[in-house]
Amino acid sequence: MKFVELANQYTSRIEVSNGVLSVDAKSIMSVMRLAAVNGTTLTITADGSDAKPATTSLAELVEQGFGELGGDEKIPSIEA
Amino acid sequence: MKIKKGIGVSPGVAIAPAVVMDTEEFDIPQRHVPVDRAQAELARLRKAADVSKKEILDLRARTVERIGQEAAGIFDFHLGLLEDNVLNKKFSDTVLGGSVTAEYAVSTVLRGYAKEFLAMPQYLAERVKDIYDIERRLLRNLTGQRHRSLSHLTRDVVVLAGDLTPSQTASMDRAHVRGLAIDAGGQTSHTAIVAKALGIPAVVGLNDVTAEAAAGDIVIIDGTRGLVVVDPDEQTITNYQNYAQQQVEFIHSLDALRDLPALTTDGHEITLLGNIEFPPEAHTVLEKGGQGIGLYRTEFLYLGSDIEPTEEDHYRAYREVIEQCEGRPVVIRTLDLGADKYTQSRARIPERNPMLGCRSIRFSFRNLNSFKTQVRAILRASVGSTVSIMFPLICNLLELRHAKAVVRDVIEDLEEENIEHRGDVPIGIMVETPSAALQSDVFAREVDFFSIGTNDLIQYTLAVDRGNEKVASLFSAASPAVLRLVRQVIRSGLRFEVPVSVCGEMAADPIFTILLLGMGLRTFSCAPPALPEIKQIIRSVTMEQCIQVARRVMSFEAENEVVNYLRAETRKVLPAALAD
DSSP, X not given: OHHHHHHTTSSSEEEEEXXXXXXXXXXXXXXXXXXXXXXXXXXXXXXXXXXXXXXXXXXXXXXXXXXXXXXXXXXXOEEO | OEXXXXXXXXXXXXXXXXXXXXXXXOBOOOSBOOGGGHHHHHHHHHHHHHHHHHHHHHHHHHHHHHTOHHHHXXXXXXXXXXXXXXXXXHHHHHHHHHTBOHHHHHHHHHHHHHHHHHTSOHHHHHHHHHHHHHHHHHHHHHHTTOOOOSSOOSSOEEEEESXXXXXXXXXXXXXXXXXXXXXXXXXXXXXHHHHHHHTOOEXXXXXXXXXXXXXXXXXXXXXXXXXXXXXXXXXXXXHHHHHHHHHHHHHHHHHTTTTSOOBOTTOOBOEEEEEESSTTHHHHHHHTTOOSEEEEETTHHHHTSSSOOOHHHHHHHHHHHHHHHTTSOEEEEOOOOSSSHHHHHHOSSOOSOGGGSSOHHHHHHHSHXXXXXXXXXXXXXXXXXXXXXXXXXXXXXXXXXXXXXXXXHHHHHHHHTTOOOOSOOOEEEEEOSHHHHHTHHHHHTTOSEEEEOHHHHHHHHHTOOTTOTTTGGGOOTTOXXXXXXXXXXXXXXXXXXXXXXXXXXXXXXXXXHHHHHHHTOOEEEEOGGGHHHXXXXXXXXXXXXXXXXXXXXXXXXXXXXXXXXXXXXXXXXXXXXXXX
């Protein structure tokens, strides 16, 4: 999954949440558990030296559409 | 303690440790290891994961080469899963924290995820296939392709499986298997038939009982109520032991009937025969008071091994049954394979609609050598005995005439070769298609007997696949439409003096006994364990009573009216028969 692959390129600890569940963005199994489909709101948080670039590029990827999960997720907040 | 609800297909209670089979015939061997072995188990898991990753990389490379980059993408996904940190931590925590085997950890962790994903939207639910794929790969690399079969067991167990293939049930160590619990839905014919024939409780349609139980867990199988209890508490075990005891006593009380005749109180004699799949069961039929074999399902000769049975294999099996029956009637049904999952999965070109396809007699006509081999063996084996041949699934007159022509050809061959055989073997048909039932008056003039195969007759009449859990509830022998067809066949038999029997499950179901008697049926053939109860009912009614009941039932419009009324009438005669 592109999202997870991208997250794994950064050293910071990255978490993604669907409002109910918050998981490690670098784990495919965990991210799958979010069951993110069209309309889901995702919150991406990162903590570490490359936190800012991490959240920015991940947010961009989501905006452009995941490819597999069918795009259009809105990201209300990005914290570094 | 977990209680799972499914469909009970064979009554009774079994309490024993579980053997868990997954659909690939892998038996998850053991659950626990000594604490000091846990690290070693984790090392095994890591090693299996490494091997698996190499395999996947290999597959990926080959796919890119032969098909393309995009198709290979799925292997990236698999690799990603295997390298997932959270997943690997879960594996490690499970092995070290619970002191369990690598296999057990792999199965429980992955199935835990699978279960979660099954409840999710389409895309994710489909990824479950990938999870099972990874599980299989890891297990394969852990156990090194070791298939555990059910044929050698050292203690009494209950078997939990995703599904059981006929070859598995055919080679099962019947001395030690005390009950069956299956994930797959509906009344899958082989599991139900085998469980009933063995007289062991079975529950199907449990969906995920194999995920809920581990090898060695104590499991209670309640085939009467369709319940499975995994890891029961003390109280539950005690309750079930008491219940099981009562059932055993009831069955023993019925066994006392063995040598008593199946006579109604006003002196009508009824013939009770048994259905068998394997020669040794003939003995059980006689033990339970059967007067012969009303249906010998010969397909198990084919299913029990990978190679087709020879004429001698057939001959030996038939002689064994005939000899055990010591002159009593034996009805041998020719091959009835083709629609079952097992055959379809091995077919070069699986049919789209096997139930309506090239199965049974149609298959035999297309495999004339095989068919003739079977008929030859039957005719040779029947020397000096009362054997009859029965053809399955006959749906029109031409098929019957064709089948009889084949028999004549075989007789000619045997005469030319000077081989001893019986040339006057009675020939009958299974009435299991609506067409045969509706034309039973015409067929009656060209057969020596009928046997109503209610299982398939109901499926074809109501257009229901009883193995499909979405519609399985539509399947019922109490359907007024089905009852009309059954009555029609019985009447044709009476009118043209052709003996009629019912050999489907309807014959073994106590609530239908009175009705069938009232319709004019005088021969029942069922799985041996059911015989005593049916006999008890026969011995407790008058024919007049039965005729009244039948008249009443045929005026009902709906299945539930029929069932409620018959249950009430049967309870009056045999209160203990219908367990609640």
